[in-house]
Amino acid sequence: MAPTESRNSLSITDNRTGKTYEVPIENGAILTSELRKIKVSEDDFGLLGYDPGFMNTASCKSSITYIDGDKGILRYRGYPIEQLAEKSTFLETAYLLIKGMLPDRERLAVWTYNIRHNTLTHSNMRVFMDGFRYDAHPMGILVGTIGALSTFYPDAKDVSHEDSRKLQVRRLIGKIPTLAALSFRHSMGFPYVLPDDELSYTGNFLSMMFKMTEPRYKPNPVFERALDVLFILHADHEQNCSTSAVRAVGSSGVDPYSAIAAGCAALYGPLHGGANEAVIHMLKKIGSVDRIPEFIKSVKAGEGRLMGFGHRVYKNYDPRAKIIKEIAFQVFEETGRSPLLDIALELERIALEDDYFVKRKLYPNVDFYSGLIYTAMGFPLEMFPVLFAIGRAPGWLAQWIEQVRDQEQKIARPRQIYLGEDSLDYVPIERRPKIRPDEQKFGICRL
Ligand code: CMC
Numbered sequence: 001m002a003p004t005e006s007r008n009s010l011s012i013t014d015n016r017t018g019k020t021y022e023v024p025i026e027n028g029a030i031l032t033s034e035l036r037k038i039k040v041s042e043d044d045f046g047l048l049g050y051d052p053g054f055m056n057t058a059s060c061k062s063s064i065t066y067i068d069g070d071k072g073i074l075r076y077r078g079y080p081i082e083q084l085a086e087k088s089t090f091l092e093t094a095y096l097l098i099k100g101m102l103p104d105r106e107r108l109a110v111w112t113y114n115i116r117h118n119t120l121t122h123s124n125m126r127v128f129m130d131g132f133r134y135d136a137h138p139m140g141i142l143v144g145t146i147g148a149l150s151t152f153y154p155d156a157k158d159v160s161h162e163d164s165r166k167l168q169v170r171r172l173i174g175k176i177p178t179l180a181a182l183s184f185r186h187s188m189g190f191p192y193v194l195p196d197d198e199l200s201y202t203g204n205f206l207s208m209m210f211k212m213t214e215p216r217y218k219p220n221p222v223f224e225r226a227l228d229v230l231f232i233l234h235a236d237h238e239q240n241c242s243t244s245a246v247r248a249v250g251s252s253g254v255d256p257y258s259a260i261a262a263g264c265a266a267l268y269g270p271l272h273g274g275a276n277e278a279v280i281h282m283l284k285k286i287g288s289v290d291r292i293p294e295f296i297k298s299v300k301a302g303e304g305r306l307m308g309f310g311h312r313v314y315k316n317y318d319p320r321a322k323i324i325k326e327i328a329f330q331v332f333e334e335t336g337r338s339p340l341l342d343i344a345l346e347l348e349r350i351a352l353e354d355d356y357f358v359k360r361k362l363y364p365n366v367d368f369y370s371g372l373i374y375t376a377m378g379f380p381l382e383m384f385p386v387l388f389a390i391g392r393a394p395g396w397l398a399q400w401i402e403q404v405r406d407q408e409q410k411i412a413r414p415r416q417i418y419l420g421e422d423s424l425d426y427v428p429i430e431r432r433p434k435i436r437p438d439e440q441k442f443g444i445c446r447l
Contacts, residue, residue: 236395
């Protein structure tokens with residue numbers, strides 16, 4: 001080993017020049033900006049890392065959520081998800097994620113009070129809501145209305161002040177169930193229901209969703225606890241697509257409502273927040289237990305995927321899926337068993353014994369049973385990503401705060417590998433050749 005080399009470093013030899021570089025290793029990572037020193041000439045830009053989808057690039061240092069995908073471990077601030085799901089509440093877990101520790105009795109009471117007293121939205125929000133078409137998707141409405149909150153609270157621009165951040169956190173966690181319920185009631189043409197401060201966070205959400213003409217809505221305690229646990233399970237999942245969107249947008253210094261609206265938009269996509277809806281469609285399409293072998297055969301032949309199975313990070317049973325399966329049984333005890341549950345259980349049994357799924361380490365993920373529970377509780381399919389967003393809001397906020405306070409963070413600005421034309425001279429329109437149909441169909445004009 002050369003005298004300057006330390007064991008916590010990487011020696012890279014550039015075969016183009018024969019030069020060797022030493023790159024420090026810290027926390028199991030190298031700074032990719034160090035690669036810029038690797039050049040073939042003085043005017044060379046330097047070496048870049050190419051990593052579409054951030055498959056192996058850490059974008060931040062974080063102390064919020066830990067995942068070990070091979071072992072099936074998920075912890076918030078060090079606490080295992082299984083213990084939080086069994087013993088905590090969603091609001092307590094939100095406190096843990098955002099403040100970094102479990103609250104004492106007094107702090108929890110103050111936190112709960114502050115969130116419960118931020119559930120009302122400005123009455124202009126209803127006018128805004130009424131502007132959406134009668135059949136607008138509730139998730140599209142949520143994206144728009146969360147973004148609109150920034151116009152109601154211009155003080156939120158003050159992202160560098162802790163007091164302002166605290167206020168926006170309370171407002172957002174308080175109002176997101178109200179906006180979610182308003183979006184559902186609007187899409188159904190039902191009158192809006194005011195928040196009820198006497199109910200729990202989740203009980204109040206159920207009231208705003210489902211209250212009709214009864215003077216006081218009494219949430220079913222099994223549904224209330226089940227939904228609270230589902231919110232806990234969705235509360236954070238480190239640097240996933242929507243959280244990365246929140247961080248990337250937040251890195252510009254914009255207010256948190258705009259950053260969280262970006263997270264919601266990312267969650268709207270079928271590859272992220274929409275898989276549980278796809279599971280319900282799949283189960284309905286299979287239709288009965290005896291048709292499962294035929295369906296599995298088609299998946300193995302590459303004719304589609306077993307939705308709710310597989311995960312980019314978990315190569316073991318998703319710890320959230322285990323808890324959700326137990327909740328599904330509790331909810332179905334209240335509502336009566338759904339034939340779709342029987343199909344799901346048999347599908348899981350067969351897949352977990354099948355070589356195709358075993359070899360590829362494909363296990364049920366968080367979405368496999370969650371849609372069944374939501375359907376049994378009376379939520380329409382379009383509300384599934386909205387429910388995910390309510391649960392994920394504290395995680396997004398915790399990650400946003402961590403980023404705003406992190407001195408090492410900079411505005412998100414990835415590099416690219418440019419493969420386009422070098423340098424062309426502008427051609428006046430009368431001198432340009434006619435574009436051939438094949439150029440339009442397959443060539444550079446294709447969208
Ligand atoms: N059904 C059948 N085959 C699958 C599935 C599946 N659900 N998932 C992966 N595979 C196969 C895939 O065909 C490939 O096989 P081969 O090596 O022969 O080409 C291999 O497994 C690896 O798949 P991949 O697509 O490279 O894996 P990925 O890490 O890029 O994808 C995934 C992860 C979640 C997108 C994928 O497993 C999938 O599409 N699952 C179904 C959709 C789903 O349930 N999504 C919810 C994810 S959890 C939500 C959250 O945490 O936010």
